[in-house]
Amino acid sequence: MKVTVLLSAGLHPVSGRPCPAAVELQAIRLAHTLGTPELTGLHAGPAADAVRDALGQGLPRLLWLETAVEDDPLAGLVAALATDRPDLILAGRQAQGADDSGLLPYALAKALGLPIIADAVAIEPAGEGAVHVVQALPRGARRRVTVRLPAVVTVHPAAPTALPFAFAAARRGTVERRAGQAALRSGAAIDERPYRKRPKLIAKAAAGASAADRLKAATESAAGGGRLLVDPAPDEAAREIIAHLRELGVLRR
Amino acid sequence: MSTMRLRRDPRTERAAHRIDGTARPRFDLAAAAETTGGRLRRNPRAEVERMLVAGTSRRRLDRSQRSVSTPLHIAAPAETAAAPRLIVIEEPAFLVAVVPDAPGGRLTPHDRQMIGAARLLAEKGGAVLALLAEPCEEIGPAGADRVLLVEASTGYDPEGRSASIAMAVDGLGVRHALFPESVDGGDIARRVAADLGEALFAGAESIAANAVTRASRGRRVEQRRAPPRLISLAADAALPYAGAPREARALQDDPMPTVPTRRAILAAEIIPADPARVPLGEAGFVVSAGNGVTDFDGFRAVAAALGATPGASRVVCDAGLMPRAAQVGASGTVLEATCYFALGIAGAPQHLQGIARCEHVVAVNTDLHAAMIERAGLAIVADAQKVMPALLAALECETETTA
């Protein structure tokens, strides 16, 4: 199976230095769970320094499309993937260090006419020309989707952690450099300024209330008007509790 | 301006009393001089009076609302309180679409915040249009003027859903379309953006009629621009709509037709979470033990039988009877669960803060006056050591009869 992992130039979340994005390294690991695929990394950008470290974490080969800083990587990636035709294209859920909108895999899938499945935490082969993709849903639930190949799959941070860094593998890995495509970014210019953390808005803390009222709002029941059973027989209490939980729909069995 | 008085200017006042034509300056102080203009003078007492928050026993000042004048402030709520009538917009100047997740036809808090944000964008004559997958009763009170049902194809079909939403957004000439930046909402938003070939302003962290902002470059840079057409909104970035209910009129009689797409998804099934391994903060149903529980093997069996994630109060964790990771409360985990079942927990404020976001609470406690009993939707005053075996027996008996 031919698998391509899209690698973006990331910034380290703490130091801000160039490094591969964590979720894309997790994508490399997911690719390894598919047996022994023919694995390639693909990066479009002005420099490959940031993504070269991925060679030490399970990636044998990197294809670098050299483009100018202001170029949109999409056109070059689409052209390269259209000629290469991998069975599976893995990308991160969201880059960290570029535009970080998570839009590129979707635009890519649209341009290549491929289906896209988001937020994978596991990928398993499912017979000829299909894979099972396990998606992460909120509250720890999962969704197992069977999708026909070729397809684009984005990887969720809840996927297994990346393979450990191996220096010898990093030396052994090869980087192939090709000229990318010049394509100016479309869209209006956006005003940029240093990031400022904003407070989360909480609806309940009523503006004109005293501190005691605010604490009450934070700890009081939203529904109110509960039922009270004083000293019931244990069996009766158990029946009441089970009936109540069933009514709320939290008891599945 | 009732708070401003003219400031006295003694020099001009004196000059006004001066008698002309004498070599030495002479003043006729008895003569009534018309007050000449001067600078405005602040009246701190009147200002404080206007900042006073009514209805609290302790004196509180609200310094943020200085610009709102008192008579208006009192008149507006009195009017709406008297008649919480349906707000109807007959001829909207433009439409702001929202695409709530609404799992099972119920709005999530994130959906409500998004509709609140859409109301901000729809000021000056716009209407909020909700594009729903299935009918939802709460949508009018939550702030939607119009409703359109899009796509009702069975199973997990994000391609078909996004194609019909893209068609609706394009066909109706919607000015803005808002999506929640949740797992499914964010996916649909990006699919729609790709279908329309437009940029998505992903994960907006503040929103107003004139500007939206989002984080980029690994949260080092904030991007800011006038609201574009497609926006996805991060959680807790806007307040839910709190005004009078809206009409939620159906835009068309029949739902939007589904767009035929080539389905590449062959099958999809939901795998429910394993409650014993879900992190406490993500769990949907938590059973928690407090100082009133002595039989911990029984407690763990109850948690497993109910299919709930086990939690504990701080006293129990301090005693080493449950792992520290299981602690619920201000210094433990703040829950997001739908239901919380407390066994032998008194309900200290530090503990209650941890369950502030739980919708439903069930409590078992021997003390009728415990705070947890007051907080609970179903409160049982009984010994936890007797209720737990009874619960286990009842659950076992049920599985036997169904099997």
Ligand SMILES: Cc1cc2nc3c(=O)[nH]c(=O)nc-3n(C[C@H](O)[C@H](O)[C@H](O)COP(=O)(O)OP(=O)(O)OC[C@H]3O[C@@H](n4cnc5c(N)ncnc54)[C@H](O)[C@@H]3O)c2cc1C
């Ligand atoms: C800075 C600070 C932070 C804290 N943070 C947390 C926190 O994050 N989480 C937390 O939980 N606590 C926290 N606490 C501790 C908190 O104040 C309480 O001490 C603690 O929550 C009490 O736990 P409890 O309800 O299990 O025990 P208790 O207060 O001892 O209550 C036991 C309850 O069980 C009932 N009971 C007794 N026997 C039975 C029986 N046989 N059957 C049924 N019911 C019975 C009693 O009536 C009583 O209501 C914090 C305290 C401080 C000072």
Ligand SMILES: Nc1ncnc2c1ncn2[C@@H]1O[C@H](COP(=O)(O)O)[C@@H](O)[C@H]1O
């Ligand atoms: N310049 C690039 N070259 C290769 N892959 C990229 C590039 N930019 C983004 N990607 C991929 O697209 C994903 C989402 O990126 P973004 O849309 O920028 O958030 C990333 O996690 C990468 O897998």
